[in-house]
Amino acid sequence: MIPISFGPQVCGALTEGAAREWLVPDGLGGYAMGTVSGLRTRRYHGLLMVSGATAAARTLALASLDPVLTVGGDEVRLGVHEWASSSVAPAGHAFLERFSLIDGLPRWRWRVGDVVLERELAMVYGRPAVAVVHRLLAGGPVRLDLQALCTWRDGHGERGAGGPALGVEPAAGGAVIENAYRLDGPDWRAAGTWWTGVHHREEAARGLAADEDLFHAGTFGAELREPGDVLEVRAWAGALGDTPPPAREVISAARRRNRAVVAAAAPADDVDATLALAADAFVVRTGSTPDVVAGYPWFGAWSRDTMIAYEGLLLTTNRAEEGRRLLLGYAATLSEGMLANTADTGSVEYNTVDGTLWFLHAVARHVTVTGDTDLAEELLPALRDVVDAHLRGTRYGIRVDPDDGLLTQGAAGEALTWMDARVRGVPVTARAGKPVEVNALWINGLAGIVDLARRTRGDAGAAPAAHRAALASFRRRFPAPAGWLYDVVDGPHGDDASLRPNQLLAWSLPYAPMRADARALRAISKGLLTPIGLRSLGPREMGFLGEHRGNSDARDGAYHMGTVWPWWVGPFIDTCAKSAVSDGELLSGIEGHLTEFGLGSVTETADGEPPHSATGCPFQAWSVGELVRVRRC
Numbered sequence: 001m002i003p004i005s006f007g008p009q010v011c012g013a014l015t016e017g018a019a020r021e022w023l024v025p026d027g028l029g030g031y032a033m034g035t036v037s038g039l040r041t042r043r044y045h046g047l048l049m050v051s052g053a054t055a056a057a058r059t060l061a062l063a064s065l066d067p068v069l070t071v072g073g074d075e076v077r078l079g080v081h082e083w084a085s086s087s088v089a090p091a092g093h094a095f096l097e098r099f100s101l102i103d104g105l106p107r108w109r110w111r112v113g114d115v116v117l118e119r120e121l122a123m124v125y126g127r128p129a130v131a132v133v134h135r136l137l138a139g140g141p142v143r144l145d146l147q148a149l150c151t152w153r154d155g156h157g158e159r160g161a162g163g164p165a166l167g168v169e170p171a172a173g174g175a176v177i178e179n180a181y182r183l184d185g186p187d188w189r190a191a192g193t194w195w196t197g198v199h200h201r202e203e204a205a206r207g208l209a210a211d212e213d214l215f216h217a218g219t220f221g222a223e224l225r226e227p228g229d230v231l232e233v234r235a236w237a238g239a240l241g242d243t244p245p246p247a248r249e250v251i252s253a254a255r256r257r258n259r260a261v262v263a264a265a266a267p268a269d270d271v272d273a274t275l276a277l278a279a280d281a282f283v284v285r286t287g288s289t290p291d292v293v294a295g296y297p298w299f300g301a302w303s304r305d306t307m308i309a310y311e312g313l314l315l316t317t318n319r320a321e322e323g324r325r326l327l328l329g330y331a332a333t334l335s336e337g338m339l340a341n342t343a344d345t346g347s348v349e350y351n352t353v354d355g356t357l358w359f360l361h362a363v364a365r366h367v368t369v370t371g372d373t374d375l376a377e378e379l380l381p382a383l384r385d386v387v388d389a390h391l392r393g394t395r396y397g398i399r400v401d402p403d404d405g406l407l408t409q410g411a412a413g414e415a416l417t418w419m420d421a422r423v424r425g426v427p428v429t430a431r432a433g434k435p436v437e438v439n440a441l442w443i444n445g446l447a448g449i450v451d452l453a454r455r456t457r458g459d460a461g462a463a464p465a466a467h468r469a470a471l472a473s474f475r476r477r478f479p480a481p482a483g484w485l486y487d488v489v490d491g492p493h494g495d496d497a498s499l500r501p502n503q504l505l506a507w508s509l510p511y512a513p514m515r516a517d518a519r520a521l522r523a524i525s526k527g528l529l530t531p532i533g534l535r536s537l538g539p540r541e542m543g544f545l546g547e548h549r550g551n552s553d554a555r556d557g558a559y560h561m562g563t564v565w566p567w568w569v570g571p572f573i574d575t576c577a578k579s580a581v582s583d584g585e586l587l588s589g590i591e592g593h594l595t596e597f598g599l600g601s602v603t604e605t606a607d608g609e610p611p612h613s614a615t616g617c618p619f620q621a622w623s624v625g626e627l628v629r630v631r632r633c
Contacts, residue, residue, distance in 0.1 A: 001262065001274040004101040004595050006036055011096040014039060014080070014088065018201070021618045022106045022599050023296055024130075024254075025281045026123040029055025032130050033297055036599075037093040038080040038108070040064065041202040043212065044155055044297035047121065048181065050128040050237045055284055055293050056300025056344040058155035061181045062148065062235045063214050065132055067092070067119070069112055070143035076112050079147070084197035084211045101599050104258045104277045105251065115139030117224075122254035124244050126285065128181075129236035131250035136224040144231050145221040146185070149195060149214040152178040156298065158212035161194035166215045168192065171240075175217055182240045185220035185233035192217070207551025265317040268632065271591050275628045278601040279313045282621040283322065289329040290322045295604055295617030300344040303330060304418055307339075307358030308567065309625030311365050316632045320370045327363055327375070331382050337389020338398070353398050353409040353416040356386060357441035361509065364448030367455065368510075376452040383449050384461035390442075391462060397432075401490075404477065405469025406434045407442045408490065417502075419536070421559035429560050433491035436478055437502040440513055443470050447511030474513045478506065484520040499527050499538035501568045508574035516579045524572070531589025533566035533623075535608045546609030548616070555615075562608035563615070566590055570626030574633075590627055602627055 010016045017037030024032040029051035035041055040063065048062040066079030078092035097116075098109040108119045116138040123130050134144055152166065153159035159166075168190070169176045174183035175190065196213045204210035222231040232247035244250060258277055265276035282293050286301075292313060294305035306326070314323035333340035333348070339359045341352040360383060367376045393399030396411040409416050410432025417438060419429040446467035453460035478485045480495070485503035488496040501524070507516040527538035537544050537560070545558035569586055576583040590602060597603050598618025605616035 001103070001277065001600070002270045002594060004599050006099045008097050011036060011099050012094055014091075014093055017093055017096070017099070020595075020597065020599055022101060023281060023601070023619050024105060024121065024123050025284075025296070026051070026128055027125045027284055028128065029284045029286075029293055029300065030058060030123075030128045031296060032121060032123055034106075036099045037096065038078075039082060039088075039093065040198070041082075041200055042297065043158060043200050043203050043208075043210075045200075047132065048128065048130045048235045048237070049155055049297070050181065051284075054300050054343050055286065055291065056298070059180070060151055060153055060155050061128075061177065061237060062130065062183065063151055064147075064149040065220075065233060066090075066147040066149065067110075067117065067134065068145040068147065069110075069115065069117060070145070071112055071115055071139075078110050078117070081195075082199045082201060084199050086199075103255045104600065105254060109137070113139070115142055117142075117144070120251050122251040124236070124250055125254065125257055127236065127244065128238050129234065129244045129250070131244065131247035132233045133247045133251060134224075134231045136227050136229045138227055140227065140229070141223060141225040143221065144224050145219050146231065146233060147191070147219050148183055148217050148233075150177050150183075150217045151212070151214055152180055153212075158209055161196050161213040161215075166217070168215075168217050174220070176240060177217060181235060181237040183217070183233070183235050184243070186231065187221040188218055189221070190218040205549070206555065264319075271594070272628075272631060274594060274600050275624060275631070276317050278619070278624045279317050279628055281601070281619060282309065282313055282624065283319065288325075290326045291329070292326070292621055294621050296598075296619040297617065299617060300342065302342045302344065303333075303339045303355040304341065304352055304358055305622050306330070307355065307362045309622040310358075310362040311369070312570075312625030312627070312629035313621065315366060315369045316628050320366065320372070323366060324370075324372065324375055327359075327366060327379070330359060331379055334382055334386065336394045337386045338394055350395055351414060351416060352420075353396070353407070353435075354418060354438050354441055357438065357445050360386065360445030360448055361441065364445070364452060364510070367452060373455050377456045377458060380449070380452055380456060380458050383452070384459070384463070387446065387449065387462050387466060391466065400466065400470075401434070404473035405466060406439050406473050406477065406489075407470070408434045409438065410492075419502075419560040421556040423553050423556050428557055431488050431491070431496075433488045434477075435488050435502065436485050437505040439470065439474055439478075440505040440509060443467060443474060443513045444505075444509040444511040446470065451511075471513050474506070478503075478514075482523070484523050485514075498541050499523060500536060501528055501534040501565070501571070504534075504568065504571035504575050507578060508571035512578075516575050516581075518579070518581065521575065521579060521581050525584065529572070529584065529586065530564050530606070530608075530610075530612050531586070532593055532603075532606050532612050532614070533564045533590070534568035534572060535562050535564050536560045537562045537608075539608065544608070547607050548605055549607070558608075559605070564606040564608055564612055565604075565623075566593075566602050566606070567620075567622040567626045570630045573630045587627070587631065
């Protein structure tokens with residue numbers, strides 16, 4: 001994989017080190033996550049974040065293990081915390097001489113004179129369990145203590161010392177916290193004090209509650225007398241009596257698994273290898289069914305994100321069998337011809353017009369790539385039902401207009417396309433009417449069903465006739481005088497010719513309704529293309545916002561009004577390839593980004609204005625999936 005390593009000029013500068021984040025997932029939707037410097041800048045950072053009934057229902061358990069070295073009678077604190085007072089203490093990053101991501105696992109090295117201490121950690125794959133190893137590399141003897149800072153609270157919230165007491169019960173080798181998770185290691189000494197006013201600078205920047213209190217439950221310790229001596233600690237939730245393997249074994253097993261994941265993907269180069277492991281982070285198991293986490297640290301599973309990322313995450317990386325089970329699992333959620341959108345909100349919702357259409361695309365791509373006609377035959381009746389339901393009309397005003405065969409949609413207060421941001425309940429880009437990408441996906445899906453029926457000698461139902469009608473109307477209705485395609489036709493206020501990336505699907509999809517011309521691509525390249533992806537709105541368009549920053553209203557208001565989205569590089573490069581037009585070496589910018597924000601991964605979004613600083617989730621499924629796919633196609 002690409003080398004990801006930082007020396008003292010990044011590690012020792014808090015602004016630099018705290019801006020780069022690492023992620024170690026557990027395969028269930030939980031994770032360990034933090035920054036290069038060790039500073040917890042988000043409420044989501046911690047060593048043990050436990051997934052719940054859904055991947056998004058996460059609970060923070062072990063927030064931190066703060067190392068304290070005693071060298072020749074002098075105590076040196078290596079932890080890093082920022083406080084509500086704006087002070088940073090301790091400031092252990094000053095002793096951090098190197099951080100590396102090796103086989104996807106983080107490694108820190110602190111130097112205190114001639115003493116060098118190393119930390120490594122890993123999750124137990126398939127369990128909410130973390131293992132942390134500290135190893136003396138040089139110098140000694142020293143005393144090492146690890147202060148366990150604990151909580152048990154919703155991943156999206158905070159917990160304070162003034163609330164209910166944190167339940168701590170003694171257990172062999174450590175303690176059980178809230179009867180929910182267990183800590184285990186050498187020389188446990190109970191403490192029992194709250195550290196109040198821990199500050200999360202990224203939450204403050206997002207206009208959210210930024211302070212919480214952490215409970216110092218106790219301290220582990222060991223004498224490290226010579227290089228090679230270690231102190232191992234484990235923490236796990238779930239079956240508390242089922243002790244995980246020793247910490248060093250957990251780390252070795254995680255390293256072996258990560259290498260196997262990369263090897264199975266058959267990467268062409270080191271970037272491919274890095275992206276193969278990045279893709280693995282999003283593929284999780286819920287029961288016996290695979291699923292996809294849309295992004296870390298705060299998203300769970302969303303059908304649109306899953307299906308956009310599907311080919312890159314699962315087919316390109318040679319995980320087709322997992323993909324098959326995922327598609328069958330999602331097919332079971334079909335209702336009134338619609339795929340469930342998400343259960344992140346606590347109940348199953350169907351508020352998407354395009355998630356189902358992306359599902360049609362994912363099924364067609366799976367069968368095309370794998371030749372799995374058994375899957376095609378099994379799903380074809382359900383796909384015919386999707387077409388019939390859309391022809392009749394289904395939820396949220398989603399229906400085929402009988403006058404032109406195009407798909408229209410819209411309901412008061414709803415934003416049903418991928419541009420689904422709302423501010424105080426009001427959609428920012430409702431796009432009611434006939435959006436260009438929705439109809440490109442509709443035409444592509446209908447053609448895909450026709451092909452699946454041909455492969456299986458099955459019945460395509462209403463798809464062929466619906467495809468002919470929609471295709472003819474699309475070609476007539478969507479070309480705009482500006483030289484590109486309308487973003488929406490037949491909207492409440494007429495046709496919308498705003499320059500957006502959505503039109504790329506009209507040219508990029510396997511059964512795209514049109515071919516791009518040079519004029520349209522020049523306009524998109526000039527107005528939307530950035531080194532890290534495509535803007536969601538051209539800078540000369542009314543309402544353009546160049547920064548995706550500030551409080552929730554400001555961020556949601558800018559989300560699709562100029563903010564850059566890396567996942568659109570996939571459709572852009574596909575369109576360029578089909579049109580024999582240069583893509584401008586766009587991937588070099590995103591590949592450079594792999595070491596800038598979410599280490600080894602790709603961000604959700606970025607500012608629309610230079611330098612296009614990353615925003616949103618540092619680790620995003622469709623951003624990674626599309627980059628994996630277009631690099632290998």
